[in-house]
Amino acid sequence: MTQRKRLSNSHSSSQSKRQSGNLVSQEEDDDSTFTQPSTLQVQRGLEKLTTAQVDQKTAEVVQYFLVKDQKKIPVRRADLVKHVVKDYRNIYPEIIKRAARVFDQVFGLKLVEIDAKNHMYILINKLEKVDGASPIKSPANPKMGLLFVILGVIFMKGGVVRENLIWNTLKKLRVDSGEKHEEFGDVKKVITDEFVRQRYLEYVRIPHTEPIEHEFRWGQRADMEVSKAKILEFMGELHEQDPQSWTQQYKEAHSVPGSTQAGTSSQR
Amino acid sequence: MKRTRGGGDEEAPRQNGSVGRKKGDPQQSEADDGGSTLGPADLQDDDNDPGLRREIRSKYRDLINSVQQNREDMLSPSNNKLTEVLEEANKLFKDVRQAREAALDAQLLVVATDLGKEKASQLFAEGTAFDHIAFAERLLSFMGLNRLEDGEDDQQNRGGIDGYLPKDAWHRVARRAESCFMTAPAFHYMMGSFHAEPPPPKQKIERQRKAPSKEAARIMPTQLKKMEGSHQEATEKEVERILGYLKSYYQDDPTSPISYYEFVIDPNSFSRTVENIFHTSFLIRDGLARMYLDDDKLPCIAPVEEGEVEAGGSWSRKQCIISISPKIWRELIDAFDIRDTLIQPQNTQTE
Numbered sequence: 001m002t003q004r005k006r007l008s009n010s011h012s013s014s015q016s017k018r019q020s021g022n023l024v025s026q027e028e029d030d031d032s033t034f035t036q037p038s039t040l041q042v043q044r045g046l047e048k049l050t051t052a053q054v055d056q057k058t059a060e061v062v063q064y065f066l067v068k069d070q071k072k073i074p075v076r077r078a079d080l081v082k083h084v085v086k087d088y089r090n091i092y093p094e095i096i097k098r099a100a101r102v103f104d105q106v107f108g109l110k111l112v113e114i115d116a117k118n119h120m121y122i123l124i125n126k127l128e129k130v131d132g133a134s135p136i137k138s139p140a141n142p143k144m145g146l147l148f149v150i151l152g153v154i155f156m157k158g159g160v161v162r163e164n165l166i167w168n169t170l171k172k173l174r175v176d177s178g179e180k181h182e183e184f185g186d187v188k189k190v191i192t193d194e195f196v197r198q199r200y201l202e203y204v205r206i207p208h209t210e211p212i213e214h215e216f217r218w219g220q221r222a223d224m225e226v227s228k229a230k231i232l233e234f235m236g237e238l239h240e241q242d243p244q245s246w247t248q249q250y251k252e253a254h255s256v257p258g259s260t261q262a263g264t265s266s267q268r
Numbered sequence: 269m270k271r272t273r274g275g276g277d278e279e280a281p282r283q284n285g286s287v288g289r290k291k292g293d294p295q296q297s298e299a300d301d302g303g304s305t306l307g308p309a310d311l312q313d314d315d316n317d318p319g320l321r322r323e324i325r326s327k328y329r330d331l332i333n334s335v336q337q338n339r340e341d342m343l344s345p346s347n348n349k350l351t352e353v354l355e356e357a358n359k360l361f362k363d364v365r366q367a368r369e370a371a372l373d374a375q376l377l378v379v380a381t382d383l384g385k386e387k388a389s390q391l392f393a394e395g396t397a398f399d400h401i402a403f404a405e406r407l408l409s410f411m412g413l414n415r416l417e418d419g420e421d422d423q424q425n426r427g428g429i430d431g432y433l434p435k436d437a438w439h440r441v442a443r444r445a446e447s448c449f450m451t452a453p454a455f456h457y458m459m460g461s462f463h464a465e466p467p468p469p470k471q472k473i474e475r476q477r478k479a480p481s482k483e484a485a486r487i488m489p490t491q492l493k494k495m496e497g498s499h500q501e502a503t504e505k506e507v508e509r510i511l512g513y514l515k516s517y518y519q520d521d522p523t524s525p526i527s528y529y530e531f532v533i534d535p536n537s538f539s540r541t542v543e544n545i546f547h548t549s550f551l552i553r554d555g556l557a558r559m560y561l562d563d564d565k566l567p568c569i570a571p572v573e574e575g576e577v578e579a580g581g582s583w584s585r586k587q588c589i590i591s592i593s594p595k596i597w598r599e600l601i602d603a604f605d606i607r608d609t610l611i612q613p614q615n616t617q618t619e
Binding site for chain 2 (some may be wrong): 033066067069070072099106109122123124125127139140141142143144146147148149152153154156157165168172173174183184224225226227230231234235238239246249
């Protein structure tokens with residue numbers, strides 16, 4: 001809910017700023033009026049530009065993504081067009097295509113549109129993690145641990161859980177949503193705001209509940225980035241059980257194409 | 269309306285003995301179809317009997333209430349209360365004739381279905397059971413929870429398990445969990461960002477000084493003269509000289525305040541006036557002189573008595589910026605009728 005509000009705010013403010021400008025620029029701010037140019041338009045557009053120009057614009061898009069991705073907040077197409085693509089919007093599909101290729105070949109990353117309706121993109125890692133020592137000994141982000149717990153519980157419980165279940169689980173792990181945590185700070189904010197904005201989680205109100213209750217689901221980023229099979233594997237290790245003993249979850253982790261997009265696990 | 273038995277249990281017929289339902293009872297299925305086993309004569313009476321209508325509606329309402337209030341109870345997988353409710357409703361439905369009752373029947377079905385859905389989701393959990401509390405406990409062990417240490421640590425831990433959780437507990441989980449994520453590594457410049465560092469320029473200065481030393485031998489005689497006028501020393505000397513002037517003028521007449529403008533302005537040279545202002549500011553800065561406003565709100569300057577000098581001590585620090593242009597300089601000369609400079613210029617002019 002808040003995400004949408006923020007978007008409309010930025011829309012209205014930028015529109016009012018451009019009041020004095022020409023009509024074209026006003027429309028540019030509103031993503032809904034950005035229509036994907038046709039293949040013919042793209043071709044025509046490309047003819048008027050040199051390779052160097054297109055490459056330059058592609059490079060700018062790539063850099064924009066890389067920096068924006070630091071915070072893991074999805075990139076909106078509207079922002080991309082407004083801030084980077086600008087006059088090259090008529091060849092937008094070509095630029096995106098080239099940028100995706102750069103990500104793939106140079107960085108080993110995948111550019112994914114996680115929301116086809118609102119047009120949001122994220123970057124995910126294409127490369128399989130090598131078992132054993134990684135050449136880069138970067139310290140693990142503890143938030144990843146927290147995320148794992150939440151996503152894991154949601155998945156094992158069938159895909160949706162009432163928020164109280166999560167809060168209770170975390171309480172058991174000495175993470176109290178009502179208190180400031182040593183490692184995570186304002187836990188409730190991290191989970192219901194940061195993780196939701198990053199699209200790792202969905203935090204939706206359950207209608208007709210009094211007092212207001214929410215439920216948690218996997219977010220669009222989690223669907224792309226997180227491997228259900230690997231989570232099940234870890235669960236198996238923790239519980240000293242064969243992952244296959246959770247038949248329903250095992251089936252979901254290994255059959256649905258969407259959930260295995262994030263990679264396959266070694267079969268036991 | 270055909271009813272299905274919720275919960276998929278076979279014990280229900282045995283439990284609910286009053287009506288004697290058995291699986292595949294032909295009479296029962298007839299009744300479920302919504303027909304009535306009563307004769308045509310009875311139909312007419314029942315249709316119009318308001319008492320019976322009320323009774324049926326009241327029974328429906330009772331059923332709805334019982335479902336809503338005993339929700340938790342009905343959810344429990346250990347009983348079949350939900351099924352019993354549905355069967356009750358089945359019975360009642362036989363007598364339903366009017367829309368009002370049917371509406372209540374529909375309402376009951378909505379409520380019961382909602383409950384049924386929840387019960388069904390519990391089934392999922394049971395079939396492939398996942399106890400989130402047990403999971404939490406196992407994860408704590410994974411994190412390295414030290415359960416043996418209690419006593420002093422008891423106060424730190426809130427209820428539940430005793431034990432000491434290591435500082436890197438969540439890091440351990442994160443490290444293991446990382447492999448589940450295909451996160452794109454965050455972009456950072458490998459060598460950090462640009463920032464200017466002092467050391468390289470220092471080296472350059474040294475080198476530059478070494479280079480002219482060869483020629484220094486030849487130009488030494490001419491350079492010696494100039495060295496006296498090196499900027500740093502010149503300023504200090506000048507400041508001291510001005511202090512001397514200030515003190516001598518003050519001693520001439522301690523009661524009469526020295527106007528700041530009269531002191532610094534040289535009516536013969538604007539540039540020297542600026543220099544005087546510059547040098548005087550050092551006196552103020554070092555606390556050797558003080559400036560104040562007289563009764564006419566004009567700035568005056570006076571040396572600070574020896575013994576009064578306390579660097580930044582009791583004196584309140586004030587800053588001000590003085591600017592002067594040739595135009596203002598001339599106006600001041602006219603206003604204060606300054607004929608001669610109080611600060612004599614030095615004889616040797618240095619560049």
